Amino acid sequence: MTDADLEHLLDQWESNDEPLEPDELPEHLRPSPQIDFSKLDTTNPDNLLKLTKKGKGVMMFVDASPELSESKAETIMKIWQSSLQNNHIIAERYPIESKRAIFMFREGSQAIDAKNYLLQQPELSHVMLEGQTYYRDPAKKPINHLGGEKLEL
Numbered sequence: 001m002t003d004a005d006l007e008h009l010l011d012q013w014e015s016n017d018e019p020l021e022p023d024e025l026p027e028h029l030r031p032s033p034q035i036d037f038s039k040l041d042t043t044n045p046d047n048l049l050k051l052t053k054k055g056k057g058v059m060m061f062v063d064a065s066p067e068l069s070e071s072k073a074e075t076i077m078k079i080w081q082s083s084l085q086n087n088h089i090i091a092e093r094y095p096i097e098s099k100r101a102i103f104m105f106r107e108g109s110q111a112i113d114a115k116n117y118l119l120q121q122p123e124l125s126h127v128m129l130e131g132q133t134y135y136r137d138p139a140k141k142p143i144n145h146l147g148g149e150k151l152e153l
Contacts, residue, residue, distance in 0.1 A: 052107025
């Protein structure tokens with residue numbers, strides 16, 4: 001049998017299956033949530049991000065303070081991950097540099113709460129979420145990595 005024959009056989013086999021529930025579908029095939037823009041609070045951009053990322057995966061880059069040692073930075077990031085999980089915010093942590101990690105959220109709406117928690121931590125340098133960089137130090141302006149400073153509305 002060739003690959004084409006096997007693919008045809010698989011299609012025949014799956015044609016008799018019942019369709020999957022939306023939560024059983026792969027993320028890219030799930031229907032988008034319906035958003036009622038009339039009830040949306042536009043004064044807080046985090047609310048819009050929570051609504052649009054509900055049920056979708058989101059990555060957040062987290063950078064520890066440059067003054068920390070490598071081992072201290074790794075320990076702190078483990079503590080942050082545990083603290084988030086203790087608050088029912090599920091984040092998978094993937095170290096990418098000595099003082100930098102990706103926090104992956106399968107439920108994207110939880111990334112906003114995680115960002116707000118992390119910005120309160122004194123060992124944090126900054127986080128990057130959805131193309132926006134948020135610094136722990138409020139004196140630094142958030143920047144949009146797609147082109148310059150973030151515009152305040």
